Amino acid sequence: MAISTTHFRKITTICIRKMEYSYKFVGKFCLPMFKSQNNSSFSLDWINQIPSSIVIIDTNFNLISASPRWQANYRLELNDIEGKNFIDLFPELSQDLQARLKYSLDGLRDIKFKYNAKNCQYSSKDSIWHLNPWKDGYGNIIGVIIKVEPISKTQELEIELHKTKLILNQKSSVAKIGSWDYDVQNETLNWTPIVNKIYGLSSDFKPTLENSINFYVEESQEIIKKLVSEAINSGKPWNEKLQLKKSDGEVIWVNTIGRPKFKGSKCTRIIGTIQNINESRLKKENNVNEISSEYPLFEKVPLGMAIIDMTTGKFLDVNQNFSKLTCYNKEHFLGHNYKKFINGQIKNKIADLKAQLTEHGSFKPIKCTYTNQKNHNLNIKITGTLIENKDGVKGLLCTVENITTQAKLERNLKDTISSSREKNEQLLNFAHMVSHNLKTHATNFSLLLNFLNDETGKVQRNKFMSMLFSASDNLSETIKGLREIVAVKSSINEEKKPLSLNESLFVVEQNIAGLLKETNGKIINEIPDTTVVKALPAYLNSILTNCITNSIKYRSEDKKPIIILSVEEDKNYTILSIEDNGLGIDLDRFGKQLFGLYKTFHRHKDSRGIGLYITKNQMDAMKGKITVESTPNQGTTFRFHFNKK
Numbered sequence: 001m002a003i004s005t006t007h008f009r010k011i012t013t014i015c016i017r018k019m020e021y022s023y024k025f026v027g028k029f030c031l032p033m034f035k036s037q038n039n040s041s042f043s044l045d046w047i048n049q050i051p052s053s054i055v056i057i058d059t060n061f062n063l064i065s066a067s068p069r070w071q072a073n074y075r076l077e078l079n080d081i082e083g084k085n086f087i088d089l090f091p092e093l094s095q096d097l098q099a100r101l102k103y104s105l106d107g108l109r110d111i112k113f114k115y116n117a118k119n120c121q122y123s124s125k126d127s128i129w130h131l132n133p134w135k136d137g138y139g140n141i142i143g144v145i146i147k148v149e150p151i152s153k154t155q156e157l158e159i160e161l162h163k164t165k166l167i168l169n170q171k172s173s174v175a176k177i178g179s180w181d182y183d184v185q186n187e188t189l190n191w192t193p194i195v196n197k198i199y200g201l202s203s204d205f206k207p208t209l210e211n212s213i214n215f216y217v218e219e220s221q222e223i224i225k226k227l228v229s230e231a232i233n234s235g236k237p238w239n240e241k242l243q244l245k246k247s248d249g250e251v252i253w254v255n256t257i258g259r260p261k262f263k264g265s266k267c268t269r270i271i272g273t274i275q276n277i278n279e280s281r282l283k284k285e286n287n288v289n290e291i292s293s294e295y296p297l298f299e300k301v302p303l304g305m306a307i308i309d310m311t312t313g314k315f316l317d318v319n320q321n322f323s324k325l326t327c328y329n330k331e332h333f334l335g336h337n338y339k340k341f342i343n344g345q346i347k348n349k350i351a352d353l354k355a356q357l358t359e360h361g362s363f364k365p366i367k368c369t370y371t372n373q374k375n376h377n378l379n380i381k382i383t384g385t386l387i388e389n390k391d392g393v394k395g396l397l398c399t400v401e402n403i404t405t406q407a408k409l410e411r412n413l414k415d416t417i418s419s420s421r422e423k424n425e426q427l428l429n430f431a432h433m434v435s436h437n438l439k440t441h442a443t444n445f446s447l448l449l450n451f452l453n454d455e456t457g458k459v460q461r462n463k464f465m466s467m468l469f470s471a472s473d474n475l476s477e478t479i480k481g482l483r484e485i486v487a488v489k490s491s492i493n494e495e496k497k498p499l500s501l502n503e504s505l506f507v508v509e510q511n512i513a514g515l516l517k518e519t520n521g522k523i524i525n526e527i528p529d530t531t532v533v534k535a536l537p538a539y540l541n542s543i544l545t546n547c548i549t550n551s552i553k554y555r556s557e558d559k560k561p562i563i564i565l566s567v568e569e570d571k572n573y574t575i576l577s578i579e580d581n582g583l584g585i586d587l588d589r590f591g592k593q594l595f596g597l598y599k600t601f602h603r604h605k606d607s608r609g610i611g612l613y614i615t616k617n618q619m620d621a622m623k624g625k626i627t628v629e630s631t632p633n634q635g636t637t638f639r640f641h642f643n644k645k
Helices: 005-029 045-049 068-073 091-105 153-175 193-199 209-213 218-234 278-289 320-326 350-360 404-454 458-487 501-511 513-519 537-553 587-593 611-621
Strands: 053-058 063-066 111-116 126-135 141-150 178-183 188-191 238-245 251-263 266-276 304-309 315-318 362-371 377-388 394-402 497-500 522-525 532-535 562-569 573-580 625-631 635-643
Touching: 053 068, 091 111, 091 126, 091 141, 178 193, 193 266, 209 218, 218 238, 218 251, 218 266, 251 278, 304 320, 320 394, 350 362, 350 377, 377 404, 404 458, 404 501, 404 513, 458 501, 458 513, 497 501, 497 537, 501 513, 501 522, 501 537, 513 537, 532 537, 532 573, 532 635, 537 562, 537 573, 537 611, 537 635, 587 625, 611 625
Parallel strands: 522 562
Antiparallel strands: 053 063, 053 141, 111 126, 126 141, 178 188, 178 266, 238 251, 251 266, 304 315, 304 394, 362 377, 377 394, 497 532, 562 573, 573 635, 625 635
């Protein structure tokens, strides 16, 4: 009769199970036939019938027997290894294996561990070893029976959990440290009984990640949540001292340690420990509090002083001057973290300050502003130095000095220096402006006198005489304006006035009439008669004179100089444009130095490099600005933005 494959497999499975049951039966009733330590006789013929991979060793770790499967899997012959030390066969496991064998000889059952065999015949080299005590008929342990089987994923997890529990229990019993194991994937938390004692919980309490964190005080809760998140997401371990509120309401200090475990790139578990350090912590804080008493000047120095715990960042003590400075009593600070009281100016420097403390034991003085309880803004200077008491307990001694008066004096000094520098610059500008304006008048007089001397016609001579009288009047007005500037020492202190742009231009045209005639220059005025700019009279005349004379001075040899003046208005400025057809300026080359002192961009006998510098400073003094457009050999357009305010 034919037997199906499925039916055959079922029969085979039943037979194997019966044989393994027979193995267990034989182990209980027939093993006394083997020759034990008391020389009783045992028979181990049954082991040759077992389909499983099994090996038996005595109390001295000598190999007694092994099943055919075990011999085949590890490529070992019983005749070669019988009576030899089993541990020597697996030197890479020597310490780990020996410890587990001893546990088994002590009576611990079903000890499991994973082994990656280099010479194993399993399709997967990872195998699981089951260690159980081998007893004689009287219940005496006479060796160890080891069963080896390929490992499944489920078994692998069970082994890891078993190993973890074994380690955790060992640690707990020795150091009174509670241990825990969090399964990230299944969101399950297991811990040792000592953790229950630390939390003040009964033994039947079922821990979860959430309810275990809820026992921490509010500030510590946020910290532990962040630590767990960082461990899972980035593999960052932790070792922190935090505050925990027990079930009876008592707040204690604990030291918690967490270590993430990864498979591939995914965190699967976090294992860790927790220890009650409340007594040692309180002792340390008391010792730190004693630091201030070791410094007799703590209350006597005319500075604010504070001592901060280097571990927690909390204030341990402050002196009376610190309280006076801040307008808060001592209790306002004690027990609170210093970060609660500092502003952004200092927060941004914390990392640097810590680095200085680590390297030098102190940090350089820092200056910042502080608003005290009375809402007074103070300028303060803070210094910090690491100190320790006779027991070696470290704290941070900070001094806080009110430098508001000093800071005010420093600001005044800086303002004075800045004002002096500005006035010196203004004086220099003024000297250049006087020189430039008077030279313009002198040149105009010289040209008009030459024309008058060469002219024989009565009508033309009368015309030139009229020009000379006008030039004389303008010179007088210029000198008068210069006197006014000198009287107030600095033009910056003179108030701007609404001035008719066309009236100012008319005066300038008269002052340069000789120059225009000599060069056949032409001014095209497109400025509306109603245009008014807010400016200093002397400055406006100087700006117009400088810009127009420069247009004539740097004219093209093959062109008559033409200067076009026009005006635009926007919300904030009245914009005067002065356009010429002269040599132009290469702004790509000279744009950055265009308004520099003694900077020239064309060769000319009268070029001194001060005109544009003066003009720029004058516009700046009137809160205006200048923009320039220029094309070499085509011309330049200057735009003067006169501020309407």
